[in-house]
Amino acid sequence: MDTTGILDEALERLHSSGPERLGWLSNHAPMAVEALAAHGQARSVHRWLDLYAPRLEEFPSGVEPVTAADWQRALGDPRRAADWIGYFGREIAERPWRDVLGEWWPRLLPGMYGGATHPVIRVGHAVRTLLAGEATEPRLSELAHGLGYWAARHHAVTALVPLPGADSAAAALDAVTPVAERDGGFPTRLARVRGLPAWAATVTDPDAAHRHLTELVRAATHRYATHGHGDATMLVHSATAPNAVLRVLPALPRSLWAPSLRAAWTASAAVTAMYAPDAPTAYTPPGTPTPEEVVELALEHGDEHVIKLTDTALDVGDERALAAALRSIELSEPLD
Template identity: 80%
Template sequence: MDTTGTLDEALQRLHSSGPERLGRLTNHAPMAVEALAARGQAGAVHRWLDRYAPKLEEFPAGVAPVTDADWRLALGNPRRAADWIGYFGRALAERPWREVLAVWWPRLLPGMYGGSTHPVIRVGHAVRTLLAGEATGPRIAELAHGLGYWAARHRPVEGLVPSPGAERAAAALDAVEPIAERDGGFPDRLARVGRLPVWAADVTDPEEARRLLAELVRATTHRYATHGHGEETMLVHAATAPNAVLRTLPALPRDLWVPSLRAAWTASAAVTAMYAPDAPVAYTPPGTFTAGEVMERALAHGDEHVIKLTDTALDLGDEQALAAALRAIELSEPLR
């Protein structure tokens, strides 16, 4: 983990920007700079951020403070993003961050599908940093921004009909039925997801839930190498969203691990249904690369989703995961 202070500087620089741009696109910079710092690339953080900076927008105006009495009325209202970030800033100033997270995780978990799953991914990056090092002001503020963004974009998925699944995560992903109409953005497609395979539905033990969540992250990451061409950007989230949940588990009470697994599966399966290609394609990496070399290639490419998928692939570290990261580099447009 970065001990140079670079990450804190970058986060302070970013906290004057909003969580979105153009009214719907996520600001990925806080997640990407955390990934770079965590992977030994702190020296490149500000250079990368200079390249990404034209995409940033100013922090939005607030509407009215969110309070403990009326928070349910503000939940899921993207116009209240600044209000929610302010609410969590105050909460985290008054109580330890783990306590705030434990209270709000079960409230927010059912709505992790809003914002194309980016809010939970941002929270996962923030929590990783806090677990790995000192709870500095900028890192606590980043958690407030992540939780606030999640609350503002909170969107549950309801009415799903279970379909036959499989015992292993990879086979269950193969059993996902693609939606019939694949036009429109994430919210439109998400509304068309009506059936998802059953997987890990009978799990009750927290440790088993953690093991299966790790299996899901591995399966979705490996799958990207052969299925990422379905939509090179959006299919990244099938892996990075459950990995954000997995990274957060050590900071959560154990009784929240099983529902976390179930929400993560729904997210991965739904993204698969929305963007999976008609058929997989074989993929052979263009050579053999170490984890460090793959990270350097992702940094040179610059795309924020490539960086984040590579970060997840490096959590796994196996040959298939690194191949998925290399595939993302090939498929995605570089950051200009």
């Protein structure tokens, strides 16, 4: 993890910006700079931020403070993003951050689809930083921003019909039926998801949940190499969302690991249903670059989703995962 102080500088710089722009597009910068710093690219963080800066908007105005007595009324109200971030800032200042996370994780977990899964991904990056190093004020504040964004965009999905599944995560993802209509944004497509294959539904043991979630992240990452052309940007989240959950598990009570697996599977499968192509395409990567070289290529490309998928691919750590990262570079528009 970065020990230069650059990540903290970048987070401080970003916390004057809101979690979204144009009313619905997520601010990816906190996630991308954490990923770069985590993989030895701290020296490039501010240069990357300078390129991304035109996409940032000012921090939104508050409506009224969220309190312990009325938080349910504010849950899922995107107008209350500043109120929620302020609430979690106060909570984390007064209590250990793990206690706050453990209390709110089960409340937020059913709504991880809000903001196209970006809030939980942002929380995953924040928690990784806190677990890896000192709990500095900018890093604690970043967790508050991530949790607050999640609470404001909380969107639950209910009444999904369990469909015939498979034993492995890869086979279960292959069993996902794409939605019939492929137009519209994330909320529109999500409303069309009626059923998903059952997978790991009976897992209750925390260690088994961890193994299954690791398997899911690997399968979704591998799958991007052959299916990412369905939507180069959105299918990234089929891997990065469950990986965010996997990163948070060590900071949670073990009793929450199995519910976290189930939520992560549903999110990954739903994204697959919304954006998967009709058929895969064979992909052979151009050469066999090292993980360090893949990070350099992702940084040179600059797209925030490429950086985040590369970050997850390095967590998976095998050649097929690195091939997925290279495929994302080929499919995505570079940041300029």
